[in-house]
Each structure stands twice: as structure tokens, then as C-alpha cells.
Amino acid sequence: MKYLVxxxxxxxxxxxxxxxxxxxxxxxSLGEGLTFGKIKYVFTMNNYVxxxxxxxxxxxxxxxxxLGTAVAIVTIPFGYVVAYALWxxxxxxxxxxxxxxLFPLFTNLVVRLYGWRIMLSPAGPISxxxxxxxxxxxxxxMLFNWPAIVLGLFSECAPYYVLILFSILTLINPRYLDVxxxxxxxTMKAFIKVTWPLSLxxxxxGGILTYIWSFGAYATPTILGQPKHWTLAVHAERxxxxxxxxxxxxxxxxxxxxxxxLIMYAQSRLFKGAQTFQ
Amino acid sequence: MERIDIKSLGFNVVLGFVLVVLLxxxxxxxxxxxxxxxxxxxxxxxxxxNWYIEVFRRPLWVRAFINSLIVASLTTVLTLILCTPAAYxxxxxxxxxxxxxxxxxxxxxxxxxxxxxISLLIFLSRIGLRNSYFAIAFGHTLWxxxxxxxxxxxxxxxxxxxxxxxxQDLGANGFQTFWKVTLPMxxxxxxxxxxxxxxxxxxxxxxxxxxxxxxxxxxxVMIYTSVRYxxxxxxxxxxxYLVLIVIVGLIVIDRTxxxxxxxxSGKG
Numbered sequence: 001m002k003y004l005v006x007x008x009x010x011x012x013x014x015x016x017x018x019x020x021x022x023x024x025x026x027x028x029s030l031g032e033g034l035t036f037g038k039i040k041y042v043f044t045m046n047n048y049v050x051x052x053x054x055x056x057x058x059x060x061x062x063x064x065x066x067l068g069t070a071v072a073i074v075t076i077p078f079g080y081v082v083a084y085a086l087w088x089x090x091x092x093x094x095x096x097x098x099x100x101x102l103f104p105l106f107t108n109l110v111v112r113l114y115g116w117r118i119m120l121s122p123a124g125p126i127s128x129x130x131x132x133x134x135x136x137x138x139x140x141x142m143l144f145n146w147p148a149i150v151l152g153l154f155s156e157c158a159p160y161y162v163l164i165l166f167s168i169l170t171l172i173n174p175r176y177l178d179v180x181x182x183x184x185x186x187t188m189k190a191f192i193k194v195t196w197p198l199s200l201x202x203x204x205x206g207g208i209l210t211y212i213w214s215f216g217a218y219a220t221p222t223i224l225g226q227p228k229h230w231t232l233a234v235h236a237e238r239x240x241x242x243x244x245x246x247x248x249x250x251x252x253x254x255x256x257x258x259x260x261x262l263i264m265y266a267q268s269r270l271f272k273g274a275q276t277f278q
Numbered sequence: 279m280e281r282i283d284i285k286s287l288g289f290n291v292v293l294g295f296v297l298v299v300l301l302x303x304x305x306x307x308x309x310x311x312x313x314x315x316x317x318x319x320x321x322x323x324x325x326x327x328n329w330y331i332e333v334f335r336r337p338l339w340v341r342a343f344i345n346s347l348i349v350a351s352l353t354t355v356l357t358l359i360l361c362t363p364a365a366y367x368x369x370x371x372x373x374x375x376x377x378x379x380x381x382x383x384x385x386x387x388x389x390x391x392x393x394x395x396i397s398l399l400i401f402l403s404r405i406g407l408r409n410s411y412f413a414i415a416f417g418h419t420l421w422x423x424x425x426x427x428x429x430x431x432x433x434x435x436x437x438x439x440x441x442x443x444x445x446q447d448l449g450a451n452g453f454q455t456f457w458k459v460t461l462p463m464x465x466x467x468x469x470x471x472x473x474x475x476x477x478x479x480x481x482x483x484x485x486x487x488x489x490x491x492x493x494x495x496x497x498x499v500m501i502y503t504s505v506r507y508x509x510x511x512x513x514x515x516x517x518x519y520l521v522l523i524v525i526v527g528l529i530v531i532d533r534t535x536x537x538x539x540x541x542x543s544g545k546g
Contacts, residue, residue: 114509
């Protein structure tokens, strides 16, 4: 154990600035919000009761779930194509694909969302293109709707999904595929019988991350959507920074956190076998 | 039968489509930043490079840019000091406890970043640290730390342990071995990590949105507040400056350790 001493500062940092703040948030969520951001430190479940009995917030919660599902459904197949291409490519082509994934992944989310704002706006290139080819006869506004938000979240999550899936694909022993081909499997059959089942842990891990991030999305719904598209995360932020009801906002944050942890726990139980297999 | 083949047309069309979706929002910024109008409209025929200069005449934007560099520098120093020794000791052995610590250190990037923002806001307000650059730097370290840690672990794992053994046989203690033998051998990995942490900090905004105060506002937050009200070539030009930081960072990381080795794997 003594050899782990140099790791202590990092572990302490995560405890103090990650774990402790989460605990503080739990404590806040059990308090009572007074006006002007003041808090009465009592132990009450009122904030949670208030949340789960408010049809408005239940609707927001449902929307957040649906948004996560929609983004995962889009990201899983489309991201798979990119991860598969990355896995099968070599040399220069692999390098270029890598750059195409890492460049958007690293680029500031706000900057990319601003790019989408331009792309989808009535004065933007897509609207212009539609008019030029005669699909539309006036400016088209493609902003402020669910498809725009799903598109934005897809372009946010897909790079991470691709990298996670790719890291699982590289673990597949190429001999399995050779054997399948030797036994007369077509490319499609080899994919369905060998590659797909072996890559499933990557699909699930990447899909779960996509789901969690879309469920907890903040920037995309506020930039590409309207208040009716706001997720739970946006409402939690509103409660804390605008309305200044810190305990209620904290309770919403804890609800997001608990749901996130439950999803991750379900995944680890579901894929226990698959992970030891690797 | 339909074949899944990387040479098939259908596959490549889908691949091309996804790549266009990923890259077009960034490409459009470069194009619109040269637009010679104050507001955005398409198509356009007049080009100018004025917006790139105009940015520096706006003190608020300059201030936000400098703040971004300060926060990114603090984050980089903090991340490197915390992650290098931890990655070094944990790259040498695998045990149950090491795996647990790894999972714990990586946990901040597994949850929605909004959660780090909200909880740190509450926590730092209580201990009175909110008005300093460190507020955002701490949040960014939670974000960059796990990625740099995973990358550094992989870098240390590739060092042949025979040199460390030789140093110890010659009487060096653990710290001397690390400082005089292993660390110089991973110089390129360190350079890559410095750029990685710096880029990650300059490109993060959700955590910063919760933790900034007017004096410490950083560029992405400033863009966020402006984007909601106007689309203009000036913001495109500012965005391009941020994108240039990514490009420089990726080139340096690729030249030192290769971009394939950035540590997003390890599940997240």
C-alpha cells in the first residue's frame, strides 16, 4: 500500500472537490429555501415531494428521458459506422478519420452549437440551399425544435461513443473473423454472428454515456431550443442561479445524479459477464 | 445480400454523412468569419478579414480571452502536479485497490458536467472561494484530470521497467528513479499532457458557466451569453481563435505521443 502514497494528492482532490460537493448538495436538498437565496437548515423531504407532485416538472423529467432515448437511438447506428470504419482502416486513412473525430470532440461545445445556429437559421446555408434547388420558396427556420436539439446532441456525443466503441472493437481477436470466413460466412453474416455480439459491450457503454449526457444536457437545449424544450438540468440551473431557491435546485440536481447512477449500475450488472470476457 | 464492407458505396455514403454532420458546424465558423456584413445572411459575396482585428478593439472580449488563458494555465499546472505522480505509481501495478482508485478518479467525467458545476458552485460559495480564478480552475481540473491521468498512465506503461530496475540496483531510491530516470523518458508524454489539459480547459464551458463571476468570465461563457441574442461575424471570428487553440494542441499531441493515445478509452 505504501507505494500508492504519490497518488494521495489526486485522490484527495477528487474527494474534496467532487465527492464533498455532492454530499453538500444532498444536505442542501434537504433544507428549505427562503427568499433571497437564504436557506433554513432543516431535514425535510419537501423539495422532493414538491418535485414529484408537480405535473410540470414530471413532464420535464419525461422529456429528458425521451431526449436521451432519441439521441441514443440516432447515435448508436450512425456512430457504429464511424467506429467500424476506424477499426477497419489503416495508415493515413485511419489518421484522417481520427482527426475528424477528435477535432469536433475537443472543440468548444458552445462554438459548435453556434455553428449549428448558423447552419439551421433562416439566413443560413441550408435554408439557402433548399431555396436554390426549389424545395422551399422562402426562408426555412430549422431551429428551436426537437430534431435540432437531437442533431446538436448527436454531434456532441457521437465522437465519445465512437472512441469507446472503437476501443472495444480493437479487442476483438481477428482470428475469430478469419475462422468465420473460412467456414464460408459472408461479410454480413460474419458481422452479425461475430463482430456485433463481441462489440456489444462497447455499444452499451457508449450508448449509456450518450444517454446520460443527453438526459443531463444543458447547453444544447438552451441554444437550439426554447423554454419548452428545457431539460431537467436547465431547470435545476434556473432554480439555483435565477430563482435562487438553492435547496429546490439541489434536489433536482440530486434527482439527475441518482438517475445517472442507477443507469450506470444497471449497465454494470447487465454486462458483468461481458466485461470479464474481455 | 447487402454486404457490410468498407468499400461499399452505401457504407461510405453514411460515413461521409456523419463526418459532414460532425465537421460542418466548425467549418461554417471559418466561412462566416470573413463575411463583410454586421449581421449574418447567406449567401454572401463580400469578404473581409477585419473581424479578426476588430475583436481586439473590444476590451470585454480581450479580458475574457486573457481570463481563459489564466484559467487554462492554472488548470494545466494543477492537473500535471496531481496526475503525474498518481499515474506513475498506478501504471506499475494492477491490483483491486488500484482499479478502484482508477474508477474513482475517472468518475467526474462519467456524470453530466452540469452536476460538477452545480455542486461546486454550492460548495465553493460556502467556503468562500467563488470569486477567484481557482473556482473555475478546480472545476476544470476535475474535467481534465481523469483524461490526463488515463493518458499519462498509458505513457508510463510503455516505458521499459528495465531502466528503473537498473537505477534501483545502482542505489537510487523511488523518488530519484522517478525524477532522474523515468520522467526524462516520458518527456514527450508530459508535453502532450500539458497541451491536453490546456486545450480541455479552454474548450470547457458548462462548469465555467456556474462558477464564473464578472471578473473571471472566460471566453466560452462570453460567447454563450452573446450567441443567444445575435449571430454575427465577430463571434465567428472569436470562435475561430478558440478553434485554432484546438488545432495547435492536436498537432502538438500528435507529434509527441500520437493522437490515438489520448486516454478516452478505459470506458469514458
